[in-house]
Each structure stands twice: as structure tokens, then as C-alpha cells.
Amino acid sequence: MERERARIASDLHDDLGAGLTQVTLLGEILLQEPSLNGAVRGHVQKLCDKTRSALKAMDEIIWTVNPRRDTVQDFVAFILEYAQEYLSATAVRCRLDVPENLPAIPLDLPTRRNLLLAFKEAVRNVASHSGATEVFLKIEVTAETLSVGLLDNGIGFALRDRPEVRNGVSNMQERMADVGGNCEIQAAPGAGCRITFTVPVGKSGFSSKKWLARKVARRFRQR
Amino acid sequence: MKDSPPDPGPTVQPRKLVRLALIEDVAEMRESWRQLIDGLPGFRCVCTCASGREALRMVPVERPDVVVMDIQMPGMSGIECTVRLKQLLPQTPILILTVSADTHTVFRALEAGADGYLLKRSRPEQLQSAILDVLSGGAPMSSEIARRVVASFRERVAKRDETVRLTPREEEVLALLSKGYANKEIADKMSVSYETVRDHLRKIYERLHVHSRTEAVAHYLAPPPSASGEKP
Numbered sequence: 173m174e175r176e177r178a179r180i181a182s183d184l185h186d187d188l189g190a191g192l193t194q195v196t197l198l199g200e201i202l203l204q205e206p207s208l209n210g211a212v213r214g215h216v217q218k219l220c221d222k223t224r225s226a227l228k229a230m231d232e233i234i235w236t237v238n239p240r241r242d243t244v245q246d247f248v249a250f251i252l253e254y255a256q257e258y259l260s261a262t263a264v265r266c267r268l269d270v271p272e273n274l275p276a277i278p279l280d281l282p283t284r285r286n287l288l289l290a291f292k293e294a295v296r297n298v299a300s301h302s303g304a305t306e307v308f309l310k311i312e313v314t315a316e317t318l319s320v321g322l323l324d325n326g327i328g329f330a331l332r333d334r335p336e337v338r339n340g341v342s343n344m345q346e347r348m349a350d351v352g353g354n355c356e357i358q359a360a361p362g363a364g365c366r367i368t369f370t371v372p373v374g375k376s377g378f379s380s381k382k383w384l385a386r387k388v389a390r391r392f393r394q395r
Numbered sequence: 396m397k398d399s400p401p402d403p404g405p406t407v408q409p410r411k412l413v414r415l416a417l418i419e420d421v422a423e424m425r426e427s428w429r430q431l432i433d434g435l436p437g438f439r440c441v442c443t444c445a446s447g448r449e450a451l452r453m454v455p456v457e458r459p460d461v462v463v464m465d466i467q468m469p470g471m472s473g474i475e476c477t478v479r480l481k482q483l484l485p486q487t488p489i490l491i492l493t494v495s496a497d498t499h500t501v502f503r504a505l506e507a508g509a510d511g512y513l514l515k516r517s518r519p520e521q522l523q524s525a526i527l528d529v530l531s532g533g534a535p536m537s538s539e540i541a542r543r544v545v546a547s548f549r550e551r552v553a554k555r556d557e558t559v560r561l562t563p564r565e566e567e568v569l570a571l572l573s574k575g576y577a578n579k580e581i582a583d584k585m586s587v588s589y590e591t592v593r594d595h596l597r598k599i600y601e602r603l604h605v606h607s608r609t610e611a612v613a614h615y616l617a618p619p620p621s622a623s624g625e626k627p
Contacts, residue, residue, distance in 0.1 A: 186467075189494045190421065193515045197427035200519050204434035227516040231495045241497070249498045249539050256538060256575065268538055268575040272545065309575075 174239045181234045188230060196223045236285055244318055244373060245274040247284055248311050251320065254288075255295050255309055262299045264324070269310040277374045279318070286347040287320065287371055290355065293340050294322050294367050301337055302326030302365060317353075319370040328363045344369070350386060413526060416442040416459040418450045418476065419492075420468040428463075435523050447471025447479070455483050461526055462489045463513075466504060474507045481508035481604070488529045502543045508604045511535055534596040541572035544603060561602065568595045 199220040304326030353371035442457040444450040466473035488510040
């Protein structure tokens with residue numbers, strides 16, 4: 173199962189990745205053609221941009237399923253790079269507070285996936301709703317837990333006033349609950365916002381089986 | 396590095412044509428990259444190679460200002476080719492082209508002697524500015540890579556290999572980089588000029604190369620290159 177996953181990841185990477193890269197190159201060469209008229213130029217530009225986002229998304233999916241990159245160390249490296257790249261296009265500066273030596277303890281796939289998605293949601297919130305100029309990303313690891321904190325200096329928010337933020341927050345909480353972790357939020361109008369995700373790791377970590385059982389149980393409760 | 400062959404190195408003025416060598420194994424891809432690079436104002440692809448072996452033969456003859464190298468190639472990988480090329484032309488900067496920003500791979504390439512890396516999905520403007528930056532002595536480094544550099548030097552010290560170690564100023568630059576500060580902000584914090592920060596970074600790269608290259612060379616060059624195992 174693991175080996176199969178690694179094979180699919182590497183096939184995707186090699187075949188699909190090379191093909192999509194080729195598409196962007198051909199598009200860019202076309203854009204160098206001076207006789208290309210405005211409307212067509214716009215379409216080709218869009219084609220290149222879309223293909224680049226597809227490549228990026230693919231890279232992310234491959235990374236998530238790749239069993240060779242399944243440790244706390246790899247995960248933290250990946251989300252920090254994600255946040256820095258994402259925020260570099262915004263007015264929010266991204267500061268990091270990361271222990272020097274991150275352990276190579278394994279982090280299972282459901283935890284990686286859910287924590288990544290919750291983290292992305294939080295980063296997007298900072299960029300689009302907080303009005304912050306700076307966000308601190310704080311990583312803490314113990315023998316049993318990994319915690320990822322985002323502390324911004326923005327306007328903060330009263331949770332009940334913002335339906336779109338409230339939805340995002342309940343998504344994040346649900347994702348954390350799914351993998352046996354939790355999502356702690358401290359925010360008040362005018363006082364910035366601190367979100368901390370904590371998930372179990374190592375021996376106390378979540379197995380895919382436990383995750384599935386919990387997910388199924390939740391579905392039934394909702395009915 | 397004193398006994399390496401003479402290498403005049405890049406002497407590129409801002410307006411001079413940048414001569415570039417491209418190493419990429421897939422023919423279609425190689426042709427597209429060449430066309431794209433030739434289409435950039437001020438850039439000329441003077442040499443394209445389909446394998447690491449071909450690169451080792453052609454690049455020293457063509458003496459480009461900069462080498463752009465694919466990382467995944469059958470036979471000799473881009474990383475091995477970087478180690479070997481750096482022995483022949485220590486002053487010629489090498490930029491690695493990679494599909495993913497995986498820090499393991501990127502760090503390995505930098506250890507092998509690469510002077511920077513670029514994602515294959517980068518925009519042509521990004522390719523252009525990365526090449527110009529490396530030619531003007533820039534040594535870009537991400538926070539993640541900075542953390543790995545620190546860890547790798549710590550490991551050396553722990554193993555009592557103190558042949559190469561960082562100066563306190565270099566450590567300071569790396570610490571600030573790994574906290575997410577930009578070069579300009581680091582300059583302000585340390586009350587030095589932007590150029591000084593760049594100089595520190597370049598020195599750090601050099602130290603990283605020197606201390607890894609001995610290992611890398613031993614690793615890659617131990618068995619003599621065999622004629623088989625690579626497509627013609």
C-alpha cells in the first residue's frame with residue numbers, strides 16, 4: 173500500500189509534471205511572439221497561469237501522499253514554505269519561531285492532510301481578513317504532540333460577528349477533531365488573533381483506521 | 396581549490412549578452428527551454444546538452460557565464476554533474492531546475508555546489524532575475540534552507556570536524572534568515588549594508604560547498620565513470 177502510493181506519486185510527478193511544464197514553456201514561447209494580438213495574448217497568459225497553478229497543486233498532493241516525506245520535520249518544512257510563499261504576495265510579513273532540531277517522528281497521512289488544510293485556511297484568513305502586518309508562526313513539538321500556532325497583529329475579530337470567519341473556524345475545528353487534535357482560538361476586536369492547532373504524534377498519533385472510524389461515527393451522528 | 400584549473404569566471408557587465416548552457420535530458424523540453432531563453436532579451440543559449448556526460452565535455456569548451464541544470468536525469472544526475480562541473484569550472488555559477496521545492500533535494504543540490512535553484516514552473520521573468528542575481532554575486536537562501544545549513548554545520552562540530560565552521564556574524568545572518576527576515580531587514584538589524592549581508596551569504600555557500608564537496612566528491616567520484624548505464 174505504501175509502496176503503491178510512492179509509485180503513484182512518482183508517476184504523477186514524472187509524467188504529468190513534465191507534460192504540464194512543457195505546456196507552460198510552449199505558452200511562454202508563444203507569448204514572446206510580438207505579432208500576438210491583445211485578446212489572444214490574454215488567453216495564452218491565462219493558460220500559462222492556470223497550468224502553473226495546476227503544477228503547484230499537483231506538487232502539494234504528491235507531497236501529502238509521499239510516504240518518504242512523512243515526518244514532523246518534513247511536514248513543518250513544507251507548511252512553513254507554503255506560508256512564506258503565500259504571504260510573500262501580500263502585505264503580511266511572515267516570522268518564524270521554529271525549534272532548531274525537529275524530530276523525524278512519523279506523522280500519518282490523515283493528520284498531515286487535515287493539519288495542512290486547516291493551516292492553509294488559517295493563513296488565508298490572516299491574509300484576507302485580519303488586516304495584520306505581521307504573523308508569527310510558532311512550532312512546538314513534544315514527545316506526544318505537534319503544535320502549530322499563528323499569532324497575528326491584526327484587528328482581531330469577535331467570532332460571532334463574522335459568518336465567513338465562523339464557517340472557516342468550524343471547518344478548522346472539525347478537521348482537528350477528526351484526527352484527535354484540537355484548535356484553540358483567542359481573538360478579540362483590536363487585539364490580534366492567535367490560533368493554535370495541536371495534534372497527537374508518534375505513539376499517541378492517529379492511525380488511518382482510528383481516523384476512519386471517527387469519521388464514520390461523525391457522519392452517523394449528523395444524520 | 397587552489398590547484399583547480401584557471402577559470403576566468405563570469406565577467407558579465409549589465410548590458411553584455413549572458414551566455415548560458417542548458418543541461419536537460421528530454422529533447423522536447425530542452426528545445427523549448429532553449430527557445431524560451433533565446434527569446435529573453437540579453438540572453439543566449441550557447442550550449443545545450445542532453446546528459447551530464449555531454450555537459451562535462453561541452454561546458455568547459457563553451458565556457459558559458461552560467462549553467463542551468465535539470466536535476467532528474469538518467470545516468471548521471473544533475474547533482475552528480477554539478478559536483479563534477481564545479482571541479483572543472485569552480486567559478487561558473489550553476490542554477491538547478493527542479494519540479495518541486497522539496498527541501499531535501501534542494502539542499503543536496505546546494506551542498507553539491509549549486510549556486511541557486513529555480514522551480515520549473517517559475518515565470519520567465521523569475522528565471523531571468525535569478526540568473527542575473529547569481530551573476531552579480533547574489534546567494535539567495537530561503538528560511539528552510541538556512542535552518543538546514545545551521546543544522547548541517549552543527550553536526551560537523553558535534554563530529555569534531557572543525558575544518559570549516561561559521562563565524563559568529565554568519566551564524567547571526569543564518570539565525571535571522573531562518574526566522575523569516577529578508578536580506579534588507581537583516582542588514583538593518585545588524586547595522587550593516589545590504590551588500591555585507593550578501594557577502595556573508597556567499598561565504599556561507601562557499602563554506603557549505605567546501606565542506607560537503609570533499610564528501611560529495613568521494614561519494615560520486617569513487618567508482619570511475621562507466622561507459623554504460625546512460626543512453627547515448
